[in-house]
Amino acid sequence: MSLLAHGNSILEVEVTNISTHGVWLFAHGEELFMSYDDFPWFREVAVKSIVNVEEQSPDHFYWPDLDVDLTREIIKHPERFPLKSKSR
Template identity: 85%
Template sequence: MSLLAHGNSISNVEVTNISTHGVWLLAHEKELFMSYDDFPWFKEKTVKSIINVEEQSLDHFYWPDLDVDLTREIIEHPERFPLKSKST
């Protein structure tokens, strides 16, 4: 999250859509799609827990309610990171 001089905050990352197929994340004006097949941790979770996302460093995203930690590279190229944990 960036802080402006006047105290207003502007998030560099936000969830823009949740569907039956996956989650869309907007980060730095680029939309990223996370299918439930590749990112099962989001399936059947509450909207509140999915939209609670933080950018801990540039292109490094964390969902504290889900304890999910992903980078832009993982989201854009899940085939390079085939190990997945089972969703709970």
């Protein structure tokens, strides 16, 4: 979401789309797609929980409502990181 620093709004990361196939995340000029098959934590949860995302450090994203922690590398190459949580 956006960070406020001295009255200035700086958009670090945001969810740009949620569909029946997955979630699109926009960060630093790049759109990243997270399919529900690879990222089941986002399936069947409230939209407000999905859009509540923070960038805790460069390219490290955290959804506090879901306790989901992902990096850009994991999102871009989920096949390299086969561990998955059980679907909710």
